[in-house]
Amino acid sequence: MAMEQLGASTMLVLLLAFIYLVLRLRRKTSKPHTLPLPPGPAPWPVVGSLPEMMLNKPAFRWIHRMMEEMGTDITCVRLGGVHVVAITCPTIAREVLRKQDATFASRPLTFASAAFSRGYKNAVLSPFGDQWRKMRRVLTSEIICPSRHRWLHDRRADEADNLTSYVYNLATAAKGSSSGSGAVDVRHVARHYCGNVIRRLLFGRRYFGEPGRRDGGPGPLEVEHMDALFTSLGLLYAFCVSDYLPWLRGFDLDGHEKMVKEANATLNRLHDAVIDERWGQWKSGEKKELDDFLDVLITLKDAEGKPLLTIEEIKAQSQDITFAAVDNPSNAVEWALAEMANAPEVMAKAMEEMDRVVGWERLMQESDIPQLSYIKACIRETFRLHPVAPFNVPHVALADTNVADYHIPKGSHVILSRTGLGRNPTIWDEPLRFIPERHINMTTDDVALTENELRFISFSTGRRGCVATSLGTAMCMMLFGRLLQGFTWSKPVGLAAIDLSESDHDVFLAKPLMMYAQPRLPVHLYHAAAI
Template sequence: MFSTISVALLFIVLILFLTHMTKFKFGSIHKNGRSVPQLPPGPAPWPIIGCMPEMLSKKPVFRWIHRLMKEMDTDIACIRLGNVHVIPVTCPEIAREFLKKHDVTFSSRPTSMATRAYSGGFLTTILSPYGDQWMKMRRVIVSEIISPARYHWLKDKRTEEADNLVKYIYNRSTSSSRTVNVRTAARQYTANVIRKLMFSKRYFGEERADGGPTIAEEEHVEAIFTILKYLYAFCISDYFPWLVGLDLDGHEKFVKEAVSTVNNYHDPIIDARIGKWRRFGNLNEESTSNDPHDLLDVMATLKDSEGKPLLTPEEIKAQVTEIMFATIDNPSNAVEWAMAEMINQPEILKTATEELDRVVGKERLVQECDIPHLNYIKACIREAFRLHPIAPFIPPHMAMSDAIVAGYFIPKGSHVLLSRLGLGRNPKVWNKPLEFRPERHFTSDCTEVQLTEPDLQFISFSTGRRGCVAPMLGTAMTVMLLARMVQGFNWMALPNVTSINLDESFEDLSLADPLIAHAEPRLPLHLYP
């Protein structure tokens, strides 16, 4: 297999053969006989291939992009990869121009090898380009899957998984080691919630007595995080589609394996459920006399205006996978980072615990109805979203036509990347941006802290047509995860460890090492499931 350096050299040799090495300089652009504003500042691209050699040699790409923008002292840049103008943004004001003022223009998504594989050929909501299919699936998601009525309908299932989280951590905390792998607990909680909402089941096989994951659940979660890793990973074929199939950077192999693993778990359940509700393309009258029990039932029983199934089996399978990877990552990452920061700053952990004791008490477990009153807990989560985002960029927005944004020319087909990292750590916006300070999220006119951030000073659920359609579910999952952990247990670093290592992984934005901590129950024993 070609190394990235070999691929870069191959491209350079090709260009030497095709054309002379003349650099392109950004400046005024002439279109239809008139001058338009210049492109955002950026590195001078090579002919034809753009900055592909730099992309291939300066891994990980997101760190190169942010380093480049810092060196150029710019909040918006233009990096040409092949014929694609990639536009990273780290300024909230410019971000709002893209997602509010020009939301219609930037409502599409670029296509790629990975997004095609994950979306079943662009059948879903998040990954599909703007068009009829996207509009159809978005209507289904908004009106049938994450509507307020549906959210309240599934409350008991979410509570079951919050109880199981406490059970699992309690069993770990009373074991001989008294240690808890917070990353495992957090990821399995989020995965358990969405599996319960989707399939009415936590496990794919037999459950474990201690509430922890089996090998099957661990494999499922690992495959979901592999999907996320390669979702928008600056693959060569994203910018040179004719290279799909050659797998020059090895992404295709991992994408196919992850999709296969997830499908092996999902498809038998989905096929059986569709078979239960439908017969020969029509809804089974005998089955439909029963009410749906979960989100899969809902999707399988939806009908169009002629009484026929609204969604094909392929659409259901693709959308189930997309919902899975859209809900598991952000809450688990934010809570793992928040716990690490709070253990290192015991006064923050103490303040959060005191809030829970004041609002909830110690005679019952915290519930979703308490969320509006847990402002300090939510401030801790906002601060984790700001300082420790799950991914460097939100999914790219693609320009459907030429536009002028922040005084710069943004060509049709450009990929706009709002930087979670750059927005949340922007020193022009945040005082001491690298410090974990939940108090910064309290303002004089704030009566209730919200996890949403419409001004895009950091990214939690984004905004606009392509923003997260389920902030209520995301808020409930994240707050309940952190609140149950803080209320139920005293947390501290392991013996002989002075503080938690807060180093960030070089390849992504997760903790370099999974958080392993010491936990002790702090509530009456009858409250532990």
């Protein structure tokens, strides 16, 4: 009888212990889920909403269309095992990148980001951790700092001069006279200006190959470089199936991996030749003075006087810098000129400001930028209405959290919609119209290209935001300003208006902008600009 009682007692204790553990475990697991996930499509087992995504390419338009149909500013789409949370509301965006910046401080691990960062050795693409901290510190303290910005001012000025001269040569070549008006591919000009600037700052050279094209334009290697750069940028975080179902990696079902490898191989071939040569020059003692960003990266020392960066880290960070510099300024200026070609009153107002601030007897310089408020407003309006990409670079949640009264699971990819924020009708009146005046503050003349309230995204914000706002502002404004100051722009003959349609596959202008440029300054200024 005693044994039976002991057995019953033991069973009761074990049962109570089991119930306690179950309840305790249930509390632990259910606590984060007291709030629902953001609204979104019902996922399939294992694959989530990947079938719908594959049937509704491009994915970014499908996500935006779905959000509009649901009438929501935040959505959660499960792709494979990953919750992808898209946001189009500035208030919610500020909650993510301000209030909970530390929680959303990581990056996704994808095939493309791993390839382009050489295994996450750079700053922008690396997940949260010691390597990211190290490379971010290098960027902020040694590369994108006020002293370095001033140090390389003359390189940027040279490329602005080359831009002016190059467009002049394009404009006059067809007509054979200094007063002619020739067709100019604005996209080609804008992208190669950006490529020239970053190659001069990073590598100390405009050309990879033999220096000099007589008209100042790119050679074959520079064209190859820019094509590979823009291909790479288009492949980063491109909603690739194998990034959400990693066991499919290697099968390359959509050709994504092959395209990444080819673009990356081109960039590595062009960059590595320069970096390997320079590395050898410093190691042999042949080079002793700093001339550009590459020299800075190579010569950095740690606390013990040893090289701070490996050559692989230098190569990864060099590609990081290049990626960050080329697409935003070139896209903004192409779209701005396209919009202004259809709005002659805006063009006239911008030209009036340029003539009043800078005049006709000298070329615009970076020192003029603070006084060009309306022209900066035109660029801000372009960032708002025509962002360079549909979403910003994804942020990964480092822990379970709540945003806007919704549960966001650890590991979620949070993407802020650049188009959704900038075109949000609850924030902007007539959101699809190009109205630079909306950015003019009547109480101050100061207009900045940054947007700290996240009503649109220009350079992003937070600890994973762009650290190179000074360089980005200078490149945007010098490109745009020199094109406005140096030339009168007109639509091709017989064309009533520029087609402002977006591409089917991205948010660039569907067709490269072709405009006629007529020189408007004294001829000697264009010749003085040639270098």
